[in-house]
Amino acid sequence: MYKYDEYDQQMVDVRVEEFRDQVRRRLSGELTEDQFKPLRLQNGLYLQLHAYMLRVAVPYGTLSSVQMRLLGDIADKYDRGYGHFTTRQNIQYNWIKLEDTPDILAELAKVEMHAIQTSGNCIRNISSDQFAGAAADEIIDPRPYAELLRQWSSFHPEFLVLPRKFKICVIASDTDRAAMRLHDIGIKMVKNDAGEIGAQFYAGGGMGRTPMIAPMIREFVPLDQLITFSEACLRVYNRYGRRDNKYKARIKILVHELGRDEYVRQVEEEFAHLLTQPIEPPLAELERIKAHFADPAFEAGLSEELDLSDPDFRLWVGRNTQAHKQAGYVVATISLKPVGGIPGDATADQIRLMADLGRDYSFDELRVTHAQNIVLPHVRKADLYTVWKALDDAGLATANLDTVGDIIACPGLDYCSLANARSIPVAQKISERFGSAERQAQIGELKLKISGCINACGHHHAGHIGILGVDKKGLENYQLLFGGSEGADTSLAKIIGPGFTEDGVVDAVEKATEVYLANKQGEERFLDTYRRIGMDPFKEAIYG
Amino acid sequence: MKILTGNDLKTGAVTWWTGVGWSLDVNESADVGEHGAAIIAREEGVQNVFAAYVVDAAKTDEGVRPGHIKERIRAFGPTVRLDLTVKPSEASDLNWVI
Amino acid sequence: MVEVQFRFRDDEAVNDPAVTVDSFAEQSNATAVRIEPGDDARTLLPQLDRLSLVEVNFPAWTDGRGYSSARILREAGYKGEMRAVGDLVIDMLGHLQRCGFDAFAPDKALNPTDAQNAFGRWDNVYQATVVDGRQAIWAKRHPA
Numbered sequence: 001m002y003k004y005d006e007y008d009q010q011m012v013d014v015r016v017e018e019f020r021d022q023v024r025r026r027l028s029g030e031l032t033e034d035q036f037k038p039l040r041l042q043n044g045l046y047l048q049l050h051a052y053m054l055r056v057a058v059p060y061g062t063l064s065s066v067q068m069r070l071l072g073d074i075a076d077k078y079d080r081g082y083g084h085f086t087t088r089q090n091i092q093y094n095w096i097k098l099e100d101t102p103d104i105l106a107e108l109a110k111v112e113m114h115a116i117q118t119s120g121n122c123i124r125n126i127s128s129d130q131f132a133g134a135a136a137d138e139i140i141d142p143r144p145y146a147e148l149l150r151q152w153s154s155f156h157p158e159f160l161v162l163p164r165k166f167k168i169c170v171i172a173s174d175t176d177r178a179a180m181r182l183h184d185i186g187i188k189m190v191k192n193d194a195g196e197i198g199a200q201f202y203a204g205g206g207m208g209r210t211p212m213i214a215p216m217i218r219e220f221v222p223l224d225q226l227i228t229f230s231e232a233c234l235r236v237y238n239r240y241g242r243r244d245n246k247y248k249a250r251i252k253i254l255v256h257e258l259g260r261d262e263y264v265r266q267v268e269e270e271f272a273h274l275l276t277q278p279i280e281p282p283l284a285e286l287e288r289i290k291a292h293f294a295d296p297a298f299e300a301g302l303s304e305e306l307d308l309s310d311p312d313f314r315l316w317v318g319r320n321t322q323a324h325k326q327a328g329y330v331v332a333t334i335s336l337k338p339v340g341g342i343p344g345d346a347t348a349d350q351i352r353l354m355a356d357l358g359r360d361y362s363f364d365e366l367r368v369t370h371a372q373n374i375v376l377p378h379v380r381k382a383d384l385y386t387v388w389k390a391l392d393d394a395g396l397a398t399a400n401l402d403t404v405g406d407i408i409a410c411p412g413l414d415y416c417s418l419a420n421a422r423s424i425p426v427a428q429k430i431s432e433r434f435g436s437a438e439r440q441a442q443i444g445e446l447k448l449k450i451s452g453c454i455n456a457c458g459h460h461h462a463g464h465i466g467i468l469g470v471d472k473k474g475l476e477n478y479q480l481l482f483g484g485s486e487g488a489d490t491s492l493a494k495i496i497g498p499g500f501t502e503d504g505v506v507d508a509v510e511k512a513t514e515v516y517l518a519n520k521q522g523e524e525r526f527l528d529t530y531r532r533i534g535m536d537p538f539k540e541a542i543y544g
Numbered sequence: 545m546k547i548l549t550g551n552d553l554k555t556g557a558v559t560w561w562t563g564v565g566w567s568l569d570v571n572e573s574a575d576v577g578e579h580g581a582a583i584i585a586r587e588e589g590v591q592n593v594f595a596a597y598v599v600d601a602a603k604t605d606e607g608v609r610p611g612h613i614k615e616r617i618r619a620f621g622p623t624v625r626l627d628l629t630v631k632p633s634e635a636s637d638l639n640w641v642i
Numbered sequence: 643m644v645e646v647q648f649r650f651r652d653d654e655a656v657n658d659p660a661v662t663v664d665s666f667a668e669q670s671n672a673t674a675v676r677i678e679p680g681d682d683a684r685t686l687l688p689q690l691d692r693l694s695l696v697e698v699n700f701p702a703w704t705d706g707r708g709y710s711s712a713r714i715l716r717e718a719g720y721k722g723e724m725r726a727v728g729d730l731v732i733d734m735l736g737h738l739q740r741c742g743f744d745a746f747a748p749d750k751a752l753n754p755t756d757a758q759n760a761f762g763r764w765d766n767v768y769q770a771t772v773v774d775g776r777q778a779i780w781a782k783r784h785p786a
Contacts, residue, residue: 161706
C-alpha cells in the first residue's frame, strides 16, 4: 500500500500545525464559532448531538495494521472506547474534545493518517472498491489512481470552497462494490480497444434529497490527462453550481439542470483549455504510486483445500469470503453487524484485534467497506480457520455478509444533529427479527439500508429495501422503499406507501420477505423478484 | 417553559442554563421566559457556551422534560448505549426519552 | 475604498475606480474592473491589455467562485494586480495567492502575524496551478 514520502509527511504535519493554530484562535476568542465552523469541518470536526465528532479519513478504504491499531488506541485514549466505521470508508469518533483534537491529528500524522477534507464543501475522501488489488474480477488495481486524485484534491486551492461537498469514487471492475454511480464523480478504470488503460467518467450522481444516478460523461480519459480532466469537471462545477440554495448545490443538480450534454460540452471546452496548462503530473508519478501497490509476496502453489468440517466455520466461509485473484488465498470480510448490534461500531479491543489479524494473516492490510464492514484482503486458505476462531472469540464472526442482517445504518438521532429519527434501534430490531442463520440463508442476498433523515448517509435510496426515518409531528416515523441497488445495475428505490412506527416497519420488512419467498423463482434474489413482480404484491401484503 | 441549551466550547458537552451557570443536568434548567436571546448573546460572548438556542420544555414531577425527542436524546445520551448516558440509566429510563 | 492590507508587487499600486464586468467593454478608458461572484471572468479576455487592476469581490469567503475567476485571468496572461476584496479570512490567504491573487483588501483588517504565517504556511504544494509559479510536489519528485 501507499507509503508517504517526505513531502506527503510534511503536508499532513503542516496541516496539524495549521489546525492547532486554528483551535488556539478559537479558544482565545479570536475566531467566533461562525468563523471557525467551516475551518473545523475541513478537518472533519463536527458538532454532533452529544459532543464534537471527528471523522478520520481512510483513503480508498485501505489501512495498514499499524494504522488500524492506532484507530483503536485513539478510541481508548480520546474517546469512549469505540469507533464507528462509515459508508464512506472512514471512521468517526463520537466523544471528542476540541482541545484534544490537534494532538489526535498529530498522532494520526505519525502513522500517515489525517482528517483532511473529511467534511466541508470540498473534495472529500476518495472512495474505492474494498476488494481492490485482491478481487478476481478487476482489470487493474484502482487505488493508484485514487491516490493520485487524493494528492491532487488535498488543499487544491481553487476547489476548497465549492458550492457543496464533492465525493469521488474510483473502481476497476464491472461488479460495482462502491456505489460508483452514486457519487459526484464516479470513475471506472477501463481498457479500450487498443488495450490501453484509461478512465471512464460519470458525473452528477448522489443520494440525499434528490437521488440521481450519474450519467457517463466521457468514455475514455487517457491516463496522462486524468488530473486535467478532473480539474475541468471541478472548475465548471465551482463556477456554475448553484449557491443560492444548499439543497440544490450538489453537482447532480447542475448536471440535471444543464442537461448531461451541455455539462459535457462545458467540461470539454474547459478541458481543451486546461490541456494548454502544464498541470498534469507525468506518468512517471503514476508509476511511482503504482509501485506502492504492487502485489504482496503471495506464495505460489498453495493448496485450495479448506477443511469445512466445523459447521459454523462453513457457514461463515460461504457467506463472508470471496474469490481471490491468487490461488490459495481468499478475501475475508469481517462483519461489524452482530445480531442486535450497532452497525459499523467496533470497540477499541476489536479494532486492535482486527489490526493484529491484518498484520499476521493479510500482509499487513485491512480495508473498510462502504457497507461498514472490515476486510482482510489476502488471507491464505490454510490460515482461514485460525483467523475465524480469533474473530469468533471476539464476537466478530457473524456470517451475514449481504444478507438482511448486514444492515447499513447511519448514526441517526442517537448521535447526529441532522437526523429526524433513530436508525440504530430499527437496525437492531430487524437484525434480531432475522437473527437465525437458517432464516438469513433462506432469504439470501438482501441489502437493507437505513437513513435517519433525507440526507441519506445510510444509503436508503440504494437499498433493495430502504428505510428512511422522518419526523412526523415530533414522533419518529419510518418510510419504506423497495428496489434500490448500488451495484452495476444501479437503481433508486421507491417509497411504497405511508410510513410506519419503529415496530411497524420491522413487521413490514418481515412481510416483504414473505412475499419474496412465496414468489421467488429459481435463484432469484429479493431484488430480482421485486423487479419482476413489481411493487403491488408487496403493498398488498403490507398494507392489506 | 423555555429553557436554554448549548455546548461547552472545550469539550463539546451538552449543557443547560441554570439561571447562574451551565449544567450537564437538564433538570437544573431555569425557565428563561423571554430572556433567552439576551442570555445567549452574553454567554456566547464570554465563551461560556456556543451554539446555544432556546428549547420548549415542560416542568413535570420527574423534572424538566424538553418537548422534542432530539432535545431529550441530547439531555439523556444515546438511547442505544445505556452505558454512555449522561446519568447512569437503565432500559426503563428510555420511556422518558421516547 | 477598502484598504489594501497585503500586496506582493513591486509596481505602483493602481487605484483607478473599478467598473463592473458588464460595463467594462463599453467603458473603453477604464483600466480597473471588479468581478462579482456570478460574473464570467472570460468576458474580459478580449480587453485584457488595458486592464491594470482586477478586483475580485468575496461578499462571503465561503463562496469560492472568485478563485476560478482569478486563475482563469492569470491563465490567459493577465499580469496586472489581482486584488481580493471583501470577506477574506486568514486561513484562505495562501490559497488565494495560489490562484493568482497578489493583493488583499479585507473588509476588516486581519491580524498581521497570523496572516504572514498563513501566507508562508505551505512550503510544498500538491498541484500545479501554474499561475502561482510554484513547482508541484510531483515535479520535485521527477525533476526534468
